[in-house]
Amino acid sequence: xxxxxxxxxxxxxxxxAPKDKNWEDTELGKYLxxxxxxxxxxxxxxxxxxxxxxxxxxxxQRNNMAKALNTLINGQRxxxxxxxxxxxxxxxxxxATWINSTKTNRLEFLKANSSRIYIALLGQLAALKxxxxxxxxxxxxxxxxxxxxxxxxxxxxxxxxxxxxxNAIKNKTYSHLDYFNDLTDLSIEELEFKQKEYEDQQFExxxxxxxxxxTYQDILIEGYSLDELSFSxxxxxxxxxxxxxxxxxxxxxxxxxNERSPIEQSKGLSIKPLESEIIERFSQNRQSIKDYNIxxxxxxxxxxxxxxxxxxxxxxxxxxxxxxLHDGKIPSGGIILDSSHCIASLYxxxxxxxxKRLKASMDYWYKQVKMETGLFRETVKNIxxxxxxxxxxxxxxxxH
Numbered sequence: 001x002x003x004x005x006x007x008x009x010x011x012x013x014x015x016x017a018p019k020d021k022n023w024e025d026t027e028l029g030k031y032l033x034x035x036x037x038x039x040x041x042x043x044x045x046x047x048x049x050x051x052x053x054x055x056x057x058x059x060x061q062r063n064n065m066a067k068a069l070n071t072l073i074n075g076q077r078x079x080x081x082x083x084x085x086x087x088x089x090x091x092x093x094x095x096a097t098w099i100n101s102t103k104t105n106r107l108e109f110l111k112a113n114s115s116r117i118y119i120a121l122l123g124q125l126a127a128l129k130x131x132x133x134x135x136x137x138x139x140x141x142x143x144x145x146x147x148x149x150x151x152x153x154x155x156x157x158x159x160x161x162x163x164x165x166x167n168a169i170k171n172k173t174y175s176h177l178d179y180f181n182d183l184t185d186l187s188i189e190e191l192e193f194k195q196k197e198y199e200d201q202q203f204e205x206x207x208x209x210x211x212x213x214x215t216y217q218d219i220l221i222e223g224y225s226l227d228e229l230s231f232s233x234x235x236x237x238x239x240x241x242x243x244x245x246x247x248x249x250x251x252x253x254x255x256x257x258n259e260r261s262p263i264e265q266s267k268g269l270s271i272k273p274l275e276s277e278i279i280e281r282f283s284q285n286r287q288s289i290k291d292y293n294i295x296x297x298x299x300x301x302x303x304x305x306x307x308x309x310x311x312x313x314x315x316x317x318x319x320x321x322x323x324x325l326h327d328g329k330i331p332s333g334g335i336i337l338d339s340s341h342c343i344a345s346l347y348x349x350x351x352x353x354x355x356k357r358l359k360a361s362m363d364y365w366y367k368q369v370k371m372e373t374g375l376f377r378e379t380v381k382n383i384x385x386x387x388x389x390x391x392x393x394x395x396x397x398x399x400h
Contacts, residue, residue: 003042004376004393006032007345008069009353010052012381016068019061023068028383036072040394043072046079046344048337050118051144053125054133066125075123079347080114082313082340083232089309090229091246094299097261098253106245110236134188145191146183147336150176151317152198155324158209166216169223176227203328210325217318224317225310229300240289243296250292253299254282263306274298312346313339316361323357349393354381 017023024033035041049069056062095102121140124131134141154161168174237243257274278294281287304310316339324330338358345351345362353359359379366377376396380386
């Protein structure tokens with residue numbers, strides 16, 4: 001029997017492991033443990049899960065949640081960082097266009113290394129009730145806090161901030177890294193203080209601002225997607241050896257640049273030509289590492305509108321910002337982590353979440369997955385729905 005893959009959003013992990021009760025004594029905790037031990041389900045965690053637990057200020061509940069999740073994933077079913085799945089999606093397009101131009105062995109090795117960082121964080125949180133993860137995992141915790149601050153600043157002057165981003169996207173000058181510049185030297189304590197200030201504020205937002213966001217939604221998603229794919233390839237391919245071991249036939253790509261991806265064929269998309277100097281150097285076998293990196297950048301610029309995960313990720317971010325504008329208050333747990341939860345969910349059969357906004361977004365994307373692939377994908381919000389969908393999913397997955 002092939003097990004179902006289950007992903008638990010952190011709001012539902014609160015139900016598994018609440019403040020005042022040991023997780024193994026809760027109805028949901030008992031049920032999940034029994035189903036994992038029977039082999040009917042496999043629970044998966046993601047870096048977003050580990051980071052949200054780490055940022056929980058209640059050390060008793062944090063420890064309870066970490067123990068629950070660490071036990072349910074058997075200390076090993078942890079996904080890699082989001083950028084690896086974005087690069088996966090990008091490489092799928094490259095391989096579909098130029099067959100046998102990529103290999104995944106090196107990327108799988110890099111993913112495993114990424115997963116180990118978050119398994120270690122979760123394990124420490126589960127083992128030590130008073131563990132101060134800000135000392136050992138500052139590079140993991142700081143970006144989440146910084147991102148929350150950056151998105152919170154939109155609420156101070158939303159029209160100006162949205163238009164500033166839109167203009168930067170239109171002029172091809174947008175980079176989310178620019179927004180981090182004033183925050184990179186702050187300590188975890190300083191970031192937490194600044195983030196808490198925003199979280200406690202109530203902003204007065206003109207109702208027309210949400211219309212402005214809707215007007216620019218497609219431009220923002222497309223611009224953010226280019227930035228995110230560029231950032232992800234930079235993060236994954238830090239070293240030349242990683243790039244050359246993954247995209248193994250740049251020569252084929254450059255020589256056959258006008259080959260079309262399935263999406264380009266179906267939509268009749270035009271292909272921007274490569275620089276003639278690059279083509280010439282490759283044809284004469286005089287290319288340098290710089291030429292490979294320029295070609296990678298050209299691939300990113302060509303395919304970023306065709307990648308699914310960047311669109312999913314930024315669709316969720318825009319919806320989180322919309323909620324913040326509607327409520328006049330930044331979502332305390334969301335923004336960048338919600339987008340990571342969604343990408344992780346796409347790899348699993350069932351998402352357990354009672355977050356209505358996240359659930360509605362994933363219902364939309366799961367519907368696309370089911371139409372395109374026929375795979376089983378469902379969201380559930382409580383134990384009753386979970387029981388029904390596990391039974392239904394096992395029948396579907398095992399051909400009954």
